[in-house]
Amino acid sequence: MKTVLTVTIIVFFGLTTCYGQANSIDFSKFRLSGLEYYSSKQAISKKFGKPKRVVEPDYECGFYSEREQGNKYYQLDYEHLKFIGNDKELYGIETMEFSSNGDKILEYGQWELSAKTTIKDFVKVFGKSALDKPYKHNNGETSITLFAKGADNGITFFFNSGHLVRIEHFSPC
Numbered sequence: 001m002k003t004v005l006t007v008t009i010i011v012f013f014g015l016t017t018c019y020g021q022a023n024s025i026d027f028s029k030f031r032l033s034g035l036e037y038y039s040s041k042q043a044i045s046k047k048f049g050k051p052k053r054v055v056e057p058d059y060e061c062g063f064y065s066e067r068e069q070g071n072k073y074y075q076l077d078y079e080h081l082k083f084i085g086n087d088k089e090l091y092g093i094e095t096m097e098f099s100s101n102g103d104k105i106l107e108y109g110q111w112e113l114s115a116k117t118t119i120k121d122f123v124k125v126f127g128k129s130a131l132d133k134p135y136k137h138n139n140g141e142t143s144i145t146l147f148a149k150g151a152d153n154g155i156t157f158f159f160n161s162g163h164l165v166r167i168e169h170f171s172p173c
Contacts, residue, residue, distance in 0.1 A: 024149040025126070030093075031107040038090040044076060044083055051076040057084070062171035063153055064094075080104065084169070097166040106167070117164040122157065145170050 030037035033047050045051075055075040059065040064073040064084050076083040076091060080099065085091030098104050098115035106113045111125045119142075123130060126146060135143045140160055147154035147170075154170045 025108075025146045025155060027092075027148055029109045032093065032096070032105075038085070038092045039083075041076065041085075041087060041091055044091055048078050048081070051078055053077045061173040064171060092169060093167070094169045095166060098164055113164060113167075115163055115165065118162050119159055122159075122164070141165070 027037045035043055035047055055077060056072060057064065057075055059073070061068055063069065066072050071086055071088060073084055073086055074091075075094060080097035081104075082094040082096075083091040084094040093106075096104065096106060098113075098117075100115050102114045102116045104114060108125055111121075113122075113125070119131070122144070130144060130146060133144075135145075137143065142159045143156050144159075145154055145156040152172045156168045156170045157164060158166045158168070
């Protein structure tokens with residue numbers, strides 16, 4: 001009986017660990033024009049120039065909520081690209097829209113993600129299990145959220161007509 005219980009526990013944890021890793025992302029593998037996913041305001045400004053505007057979003061909850069985290073957060077708003085963070089915690093990509101000509105590229109390890117990325121390409125990068133829970137929106141978009149390893153946050157990938165159109169940082173409320 002003890003052996004059966006031990007084997008059951010090992011199999012359960014083995015399966016849940018494998019399942020979780022197949023659907024997870026590693027923020028350290030992302031690069032945008034050479035920048036890491038989380039970068040300093042100075043590095044972002046050096047690469048993209050002065051933002052069109054800097055906004056204090058005042059979110060009610062989540063990883064970027066002043067009320068919950070005790071820190072102020074700011075959005076650096078560029079055309080089709082927003083970073084969020086502060087000087088203490090760095091800035092991460094909050095949203096990124098991909099243009100149809102494919103000139104905006106987000107790298108993930110050896111892979112390139114752009115408006116040319118299809119769902120089939122997405123599966124090559126993140127594995128077939130990434131498609132386990134797609135969400136179909138009324139506007140025709142399909143979204144897939146992948147979580148960071150060992151965390152509650154992640155990235156939601158939005159597809160329209162089978163191609164990647166934007167990403168959004170996901171933070172639970």
